[in-house]
Amino acid sequence: xxxxxxxxxxEVRRLNGVLAVRGHDTVAxxxxxxxxxxxxxxxxxxxRSASVTMRTPGHDGELAIGFLFGEGILNQRSDVAxxxxxxxxxxxSANCVRIQLRAGLTLDLKQLQRNFYTTSSCGICGKASLAxxxxxxxxxxxGGGEEFRVEATAIHQMPxxxxxxxxxxxxxxxxxxxxLFDALGGLCLVWEDVGRHxxxxxxxxxxxLQGRVPVKDRILFxxxxxxxxxxxxxxxAGIPILAAVGAPSSLAIELAEASGMTLIGxxxxxxFNIYSADYRIxxxxxxxxxxxxxxx
Numbered sequence: 001x002x003x004x005x006x007x008x009x010x011e012v013r014r015l016n017g018v019l020a021v022r023g024h025d026t027v028a029x030x031x032x033x034x035x036x037x038x039x040x041x042x043x044x045x046x047x048r049s050a051s052v053t054m055r056t057p058g059h060d061g062e063l064a065i066g067f068l069f070g071e072g073i074l075n076q077r078s079d080v081a082x083x084x085x086x087x088x089x090x091x092x093s094a095n096c097v098r099i100q101l102r103a104g105l106t107l108d109l110k111q112l113q114r115n116f117y118t119t120s121s122c123g124i125c126g127k128a129s130l131a132x133x134x135x136x137x138x139x140x141x142x143g144g145g146e147e148f149r150v151e152a153t154a155i156h157q158m159p160x161x162x163x164x165x166x167x168x169x170x171x172x173x174x175x176x177x178x179x180l181f182d183a184l185g186g187l188c189l190v191w192e193d194v195g196r197h198x199x200x201x202x203x204x205x206x207x208x209l210q211g212r213v214p215v216k217d218r219i220l221f222x223x224x225x226x227x228x229x230x231x232x233x234x235x236x237a238g239i240p241i242l243a244a245v246g247a248p249s250s251l252a253i254e255l256a257e258a259s260g261m262t263l264i265g266x267x268x269x270x271x272f273n274i275y276s277a278d279y280r281i282x283x284x285x286x287x288x289x290x291x292x293x294x295x296x
Contacts, residue, residue, distance in 0.1 A: 006056045028175050030054050030194045035064045036098040037073070038084070039105065047098065056175060056193045059202050060085075060097045062209065063193075066201030068099060069208050070233040077211050079105055140260050143214025145240030145280075150219060152272075152283040154185030158221045159245060159268055165190045178203050180218040188218060196224045197233070204237050214238025226265055228252045235259045241280055243267050248275055 012025045035050045050073075055063060061083040068074045082100040101107070162179050165187060178199035179190040189206065193199040200222065207215050220239045222230060225246030232255060234242045242256070243264040253275045256263035262277040274281055 006058050028056055028194055031057055032095055033060055034096045038098050038100040040103040055198045062202045062205030064097045064099050065208055066205030070236055141238050143216040143238035145216040148217055148240045149280055150183050152281055156270055157185045161187050177223045179221045181221055196222055197229055200230055200233050226252050231255045235261055
């Protein structure tokens, strides 16, 4: 449910033509979150800052876990000893989360080649090099997902079901959403955030904490476009199908094809485009044997 934690009531002046009246508007909160990594090494406790991301407050632990998992820092559930919220001036900090790793875990800090600050709109803007962006192996999806099949009619239902579940968006109009659906189009999990990649990180963090990665029997649906990084996160989590309301980028399509993941774009108004691995989608064919397709 929307709370004061993630929305704010702002005084505004509304204009209808030239007529102006005073009123209030509910807006989504965007606030920085520092993600830290803590670890016991040689009897000493080390703390590193992994990233600062702009996000909608709430479920910060899942966000941090999803982010670190997507970056290749976390692999097994046992890698995390504790999720901490550091104390600042006698109170729990609302803008810092620390993932305490198990002692003895070897870290490859090259996996975190980002600038310290990351915007809410783009998760790869802070990458130090193109090589770091392209670091994921171009192999098959972890966990398979080859037997997962979905009816096209189920895909068509997802935008409406996602929109009806976006409680904060209904109030503010200013949030992205990511959701997991089952093969029948049933909504399993949804999160909203000012950033698409943050919403996906919260989803993946929640599944990782439940020990349900790889996520080989779900569809990840996002409210915006399908960027390279969203495909990268999905492949890392073993998700067989990524669908988006908006368009995919060329690099997103390239990675999806190389990984064997089904990538779908322009899911709206009863139509969509399949860009890779279309065998996972069951759809009707025309009488002449060609596929029934509609351009975006």
